[in-house]
Structures are given as C-alpha cells and as structure tokens.
Amino acid sequence: MSNIKLFESKQICSVWNEQDNKWYFSVQDVVEILTDSTDVKQYIKRILSRDEMLKSNWGTICTLVEMQAVDGKKRKVQAANAKGLLRIIQSIPLPKTEPYKLWLA
16 A cells, blocks of 8 residues: 655655555655755765664665655655654754654654
8 A cells, every 4th residue: 555644744655564564654755854955865875974873774774665656656765664764863963853753653
C-alpha cells in the first residue's frame, strides 16, 4: 500500500511493508522538509561525513523501496521506518527537527 503522508502541509512519500508491518518513509522527502536544502543528496552526504555511526549503519537504516511519488510515478527511493528516520534526524542540527520527532512518535 502506497500513501502520501503530510507533515506541516508538506508531502512525504510512504509505503506500508507487509512483512515488517511498518511504514517506510522517503528519506529524501523528510530531509528536504527539515533542511529546506536545494540539494538533498549532497546534504545527506554531509550528514554521513559528520556522523560515522550513521554512515556505518546506513545500509541497515535505509533500504531501496518502490514508492508512488506525488506525480503518480513509481520510483525506487531510499526509505526508512520511523525508528530509522529518528536516527537520521538526530544528525540534522536544526531546531526544526523537534516537531518531526513528535510527529513520528
């Protein structure tokens, strides 16, 4: 099941994983909303360069998942469940992350 979630009126692509019984969220959408970055991929690279633990666990925190985007097209994107997203946003040094942590909880 694919779905678009809203956080502060911003759209976040998500998908339900039947095997895990968990929602997975687009990491790029979340980072873009929290940072207002114009180059999200570069911002994620900077996060990983600052946080060695996150970098070493990235493959277990994130997984490629096919999601339906806002434009209706399906794409494989880096996704994480709520626990993984909380770990990622801990590495974003902005006060804007606090409401998102509460939204996930």
